[in-house]
Amino acid sequence: QQQVKQSPQSLIVQKGGISIINCAYENTAFDYFPWYQQFPGKGPALLIAIRPDVSEKKEGRFTISFNKSAKQFSLHIMDSQPGDSATYFCAASETNFGNEKLTFGTGTRLTIIP
Amino acid sequence: DAMVIQNPRYQVTQFGKPVTLSCSQTLNHNVMYWYQQKSSQAPKLLFHYYDKDFNNEADTPDNFQSRRPNTSFCFLDIRSPGLGDAAMYLCATSRDRAGGTGEQFFGPGTRLTVL
Numbered sequence A: 001q002q003q004v005k006q007s008p009q010s011l012i013v014q015k016g017g018i019s020i021i022n023c024a025y026e027n028t029a030f031d032y033f034p035w036y037q038q039f040p041g042k043g044p045a046l047l048i049a050i051r052p053d054v055s056e057k058k059e060g061r062f063t064i065s066f067n068k069s070a071k072q073f074s075l076h077i078m079d080s081q082p083g084d085s086a087t088y089f090c091a092a093s094e095t096n097f098g099n100e101k102l103t104f105g106t107g108t109r110l111t112i113i114p
Numbered sequence B: 001d002a003m004v005i006q007n008p009r010y011q012v013t014q015f016g017k018p019v020t021l022s023c024s025q026t027l028n029h030n031v032m033y034w035y036q037q038k039s040s041q042a043p044k045l046l047f048h049y050y051d052k053d054f055n056n057e058a059d060t061p062d063n064f065q066s067r068r069p070n071t072s073f074c075f076l077d078i079r080s081p082g083l084g085d086a087a088m089y090l091c092a093t094s095r096d097r098a099g100g101t102g103e104q105f106f107g108p109g110t111r112l113t114v115l
Helices: none
Strands: A004-006 A010-015 A019-025 A031-040 A046-049 A056-059 A060-065 A072-078 A086-094 A097-102 A107-111 B005-008 B010-013 B019-025 B032-035 B044-051 B054-058 B064-067 B073-077 B087-094 B110-115
Touching: A004 A086, A010 B005, A010 B087, A019 A086, A019 A107, A031 A060, A046 A056, A046 A060, A046 A072, A072 A086, A097 B044, A107 B054, B005 B087, B010 B019, B019 B087, B019 B110, B032 B073, B044 B064, B073 B087
Parallel strands: A010 A107, B010 B110
Antiparallel strands: A004 A019, A019 A072, A031 A046, A031 A086, A056 A060, A060 A072, A086 A097, A086 A107, B005 B019, B019 B073, B032 B044, B032 B087, B044 B054, B064 B073, B087 B110
8 A cells, every 4th residue: 555656667758758757656645746856876856746735736847747536646747858867756655644754656767869 | 055965975895794874964854764775776765763763664674773873964884784785875854754845855875885
């Protein structure tokens, strides 16, 4: 029940295209859903996050879509650039239950080709 | 800039030789975490501290220990490293527990090699 399932495992997108990564969860107590971006040899960095009271959040070229009833959320990267090539992890946590442990998805290696 | 700092960035040790990795933070966050990340895998939580309250994950081997002498510093001790412990070790912090944003700030990691 604590799992977060992420797909695809790897993704290749043409420059300027839309990259879409999907995640699904089962624990309905999760109330915070961040996406982390990790470059090789670096620690993950928070990219964008959403709470279940909204269905969408947009920051620049990055958008999270959230479907509470389906227990799914996804990251959309518009106008994908070579600099977006990285590994992306979705995650979830139960912040309101005094438990800030992040449950990570398995990661998606994104490659943007010119 | 407020940040999470890990030292060393690269650590080579011999099989069975104890090693200590360090993490410091200038964010004044209450919670500090240690993760193990193997190649092409998600970070795996080993343990975390809320202030001085230590929380061990059920599947963290006894070979891994941690110390937090003060708010700013946290150490990961691997008592007898095995070849399977070669990984990137990530330290992270978060501001608070209940009602917090949940955001964790990660350090750059220490790459551990076991020979």
